[in-house]
Amino acid sequence: MSDRETDVREIIQNNIRNKKGIVNKIMPVFFFIMASVSVLTTIGIIVTLVTDAYKFFSAVGLSEIFSTRLAPLRAEDPTFGILPLINGTIIITAIAMLVAIPLGLTAALYLSQFASPRVRKTVKPILEVLAGIPTIVYGFFAYTFVTPMLMSLIPTLESKNALSPGIVMGIMIIPLVASLSEDAMNAVPEILKEGSLALGSTKLEVAIKVVIPSAISGIIASFVLAISRAIGETMIVTIASGSSKAFTFDITRSMQTMTSYIVEFTSGDAGSGTTGYYSLYAVGLILLSFTLVMNLIAQYISRKYREEY
């Protein structure tokens, strides 16, 4: 071996010896601790919710909880039926989905299958700006712009109603559906599309008969995530849907969602230790389980169909 080669060998050996030092042992531990923070936080939240929600469930009978009688602020004999809140949440979420799914899906189809690269480069960032608007601005928009506009179409519409925040929430969620569905559509291998084109399909037929079926798991996962986003959405409904605790299916009237119930109560009405106070934890727990289930469904769907192509 020449001198130069021996030198290089020596440097490498020294370097490797040094790497066995303390830093290489400590860093992984440090990373583990950092990673644990989010896990511990999650556990902490669940423990808090469960313990305090338990106090609520033991104080209020199940038959009352699963009733439509919601009057938590009544001085004597307050009632805590959760069904009006669940009803409000589901109805507003459904309205939002009726807006977000068709618009998001068609936007995704257009962007991934038909738009020229130049159009895509301009439209996509604009669409994503929608996702960056603070939800309080959407709430404002719903209350001061959409509601009055809808009132001119539907004279019986109340100033606080379920329809307007539902629609605006849908608009807010379009980018989520569009962007995730578009990713799924873009992931469909080019050779599948070529196979279809080579059989004489038009671009539209390729999109509908090949791209959508192949991307269906990602598309459905985007729907489920959109639903869980809508369920958890707070500001728009608090501002534009009001706080009526009536159990109704009439979307022109005010409804309260689980999230806006929590907002109303944490803004000071519930004294610590009262049943109303503990009811917050119960609602929080139910809300958490709703979104958790939705996320699990999304994960299950995308895993189940992942190896389709």
Next chain:
Amino acid sequence: MKEIELTNRINTTDKMVFDVKGLNLWYDQEQALRDINIGIEKNRVTAIIGPSGCGKSTFIKTLNRMVENIPSVRITGEILYHQQNIFDKAISVEELRTRVGMVFQKPNPFPKSIYENVVFGPKIHGIKDKNLLMEIAEISLKRAALWDEVKDRLKKNAIGLSGGQQQRLCIARALAVNPDILLMDEPTSALDPIATGKIEDLVLELKKDYTIVIVTHSMQQAARISDKTAFFLTGELLEYDETKKIFSNPQHKKTEDYVTGRFG
């Protein structure tokens, strides 16, 4: 403008199915095909050979206009398909592709059942009768020498088939729309020798009813299955002749060097 129906124009006594005249093709500024003139004869297997990047894949994809899916492609010259220029504005590219089927380098079955794969084309083109579709599926799978292997599992997902079976399924899928030409772009490059042998046997069988143009990297494959061979080099058609002649007594030194493995 009313689209001319290719069907009415096909003269079955034509010996030449494709007559390519002065074909040039550019990707942006880069010229990929230079003044190609070639006639593809009916019921024969024409092999396209040449080193990587010589334009053979581009050429075959021009025959069914799949190359136009790449943005920034520019084409001059003409390709006559049964006397009709395929670049004519009056020609429907969709119909052309049902006449000129294509099999790709990598098997690309749809993530659907075997049956749904074969009847995909017929369904797209408006055939709804279940019995007719089943009949088409059976005939096409038999022609592609796959029927016996899959007849008991037509409803199973095609992704479960082996690579060679998938490729024969893709051939069946192309045959299901009744093409008269089959373009094959290196159809065996992703397959093992046994699956390759089956595809080669199939090609020899299919040429009775179809005209086949096959791009291949394998000299042996070209020699075994083709009647005529075209040698492409840097975008030009250097030599085109009977396969026997190309492999025994080529006109160009470069052709000889290539087919004897001295470069490429």
